[in-house]
Amino acid sequence: NAGVTQTPKFQVLKTGQSMTLQCAQDMNHNSMYWYRQDPGMGLRLIYYSASEGTTDKGEVPNGYNVSRLNKREFSLRLESAAPSQTSVYFCASRAGDSQYPNYGYTFGSGTRLTVV
């Protein structure tokens, strides 16, 4: 099925460990986004990639890095995990560009990360 695929769905890390969250979309979307969701705070933007080859910081980028590997894939890396990074992470992609309506967002089903 077409959409946004995130792996893994669940992960437990120890403080200081590193890991990469994977995201892939098969809709030929230009823009991709990483959000984290915490109770009572909604979704906050970590990083985004407006097009292949570009990445930019969002609202809460500290402790994360990203790679836009190609048009399909946008990965999020935690170099040294901290308990404050315990969260649900969502990847999203969007059709269109800056001049056209933004309603083409598609979200993945999320990665539930616990850092102990």
Place this chain on the structure above:
Amino acid sequence: GEDVEQSLFLSVREGDSSVINCTYTDSSSTYLYWYKQEPGAGLQLLTYIFSNMDMKQDQRLTVLLNKKDKHLSLRIADTQTGDSAIYFCAESLFGSGNTGKLIFGQGTTLQVKP
């Protein structure tokens, strides 16, 4: 800057109407969205409205936009237990230089009692 605010919780009886409210701060041309999140799931787009519209209706959903007060509401008619979820209001800028990022409210948990 951009900011989106929502109340955190709403409880209604099955069959009643639910009204979920949202305020936003950006005065630029913008799209405003309502997303639904069921437990353990991702976000599902319910509806959206552009800032030059006042109202949009889609089956049981009615979106009202008051541009003067920067207030957005989602009305769900004949609320069902299956409507129990978290509802997120989100804003996205439109136009030159827009990177398409969504700014989300905190989410309103809707509890529907039978």
